[in-house]
Amino acid sequence: MAEQLARDSQYAATVLKTLSNIQRSDALSKIRSGLIKAKDEIICANRLDLELANQSHISSSLIKRLDLSKNGKFDSMCDGIMDVARLEDPLNKITLATELDEGLNLYRVTCPVGVLLIIFESRPEVIANITALAIKSGNAAILKGGKESLNTFKAMAKVINHVLEIETDVPKNAIQLIATRGEVSDLLNQDTYIDLVIPRGSNQLVRSIKDNTKIPVLGHANGICSIYIDEFADIEGKAKRIIVDAKTNYPAGCNAVETLLINEKLLGTEAYKSILESLVSNEVTCHMAPELLRDLPSSLKDKYSKLFVEATERDFHHEFLSLDIAIKTVSDVKQAVEHINRHSSKHTDAIITENEENANIFLNGVDSSGVYWNCSTRFADGFRYGFGTEVGISTNKIHARGPVGLEGLVCYYYQLRGNGQIVGDYLGGGGKKAFIHKHLDTRGMRLK
Incomplete structure (x- = not known):
């Protein structure tokens, strides 16, 4: 059958x-x-x-x-x-x-x-x-x-x-x-x-x-997508909007963000508090690294206590497919790249920063099928790429x-069109003729 x-x-x-x-x-x-x-x-x-x-x-x-x-x-x-x-x-x-x-x-x-x-x-x-x-x-x-x-x-x-x-x-x-x-x-x-x-x-x-x-x-087996918020990120203009979209637009999608990495220099700042508040105000449960949970801003802890939980190591290897996100800090962009390459499923990862040098370190260093700068991981989609649709996402x-x-x-095959030639006439096959090997312009060329 x-x-x-x-x-x-x-x-x-x-x-x-x-x-x-x-x-x-x-x-x-x-x-x-x-x-x-x-x-x-x-x-x-x-x-x-x-x-x-x-x-x-x-x-x-x-x-x-x-x-x-x-x-x-x-x-x-x-x-x-x-x-x-x-x-x-x-x-x-x-x-x-x-x-x-x-x-x-x-x-x-x-x-x-x-x-x-x-x-x-x-x-x-x-x-x-x-x-x-x-x-x-x-x-x-x-x-x-x-x-x-x-x-x-x-x-x-x-x-x-x-x-x-x-x-x-x-x-x-x-x-x-x-x-x-x-x-x-x-x-x-x-x-x-x-x-x-x-x-x-x-x-x-x-x-x-x-x-x-x-x-x-x-x-691809999993869509463990990460976003890194750099110390030079535009928090109010870009970071918060991107993170909320990447997590809440369609949490069940394989291109939804599952891990948030925050530069440690942002800890204790209003920007850090604002990032967390943008998530919990949208009913996202934040799985915080233990040291972050201990130092959680009291105003957030009191108001959103049920939405802050302690993260386990498994959470950083996990595809939640729900309104959950794992959060930890890193020292710099290089440590963010290292974390992602160790934990991700090589799907799609993003950096939010106004520093072009850091962006390029991230774009060139992350080993994933999609690496983004200042935009949501939810853009990883055949329709949005202009492919019409997609058969799937490959890592x-x-x-x-x-x-x-x-x-x-599609793949390819080779066509050879000749006029009676044989290998025996050419160098390497017993003959004396040399190959030309002249490259032809292929622009607009298509076989009928």
Whole structure:
């Protein structure tokens, strides 16, 4: 069963990559229309998932991710499909061109990765996001949603499968949706046919997949993001707004800040008190390093006593995904960099400072997929980067890194176009001819 499903996906991928950008983008337009027409049915299925989730006492952060009806999420999901459709075609771009000899030209050309296996938890809009990115980039995809979103998943899958089979030129097996965990286990063994696994979910999910497959895995296990407030930070104009946004805008997001590092020179100042007050006044529980909790300003301690707790070492390795943040002091920017590189998950980290030298030490020193200066970590997102949407955020150092959009779902191959040449005529192969190796301008070049 799993092998046949993977084989079908591989064959579909070989057809899908030959379709024109117009054919692929038109398919996305029709998927969007199909989802909009079925909105009531999909939202009804989503409500059922929410009811079951509440009955099962699932965490509030997962329920927020699951809900498709709040804050225009459904409409944004559908608009995101067209954002992807309107992006430049990522395929058949020539990224290198070399004239090896007269009439013998080498080209490096972008192409799809092949077959993607995407496993995700809770967030049903991922189905639309990944379907759009996969089709636009010419990749076949096998999608497995979490049990929490099973009813929503089925409703959306029904629409997508119908549209692809009846209304588009995309092969019907280009997007396949599966529902059981057993199928995933079997698919993780199909390294002959599946080219890349992309897990989106908990640390446990990602670790489990990495431990049980030979297929390359792209993803991140945790989003332990940190913000460092430098001694030269603009506290009132920038620092407070950034910290509150990074923590409270969407606490369940993997790009929400989890650790706050404060330069020790700010201790005892009104700026320090103001930073803490900006958090607790927004109902954020501050997990304070023991020495900070002991010296907490009395006015804050009296008014917000329940929102200040003692931090453990684990808190600085922890993704809260809630209105909680771990706080400690560091002596300078270099110690902040050292702390982050020891504790972070290499997702996204930021410095708040007006000192450019310190900013550059931080930007160059932190080993994460996103490193920011004077802005919120919540900007780590494919839509905000202009990618249309994202298939996930990668903390890998090979292939794609950071929010993975279309460019992260293509690789390349080499085309050599000749006119009867053989290696035996050239130096190193038995002949006397020398290679020219003349680099050609690739600007605007694309294979037809």
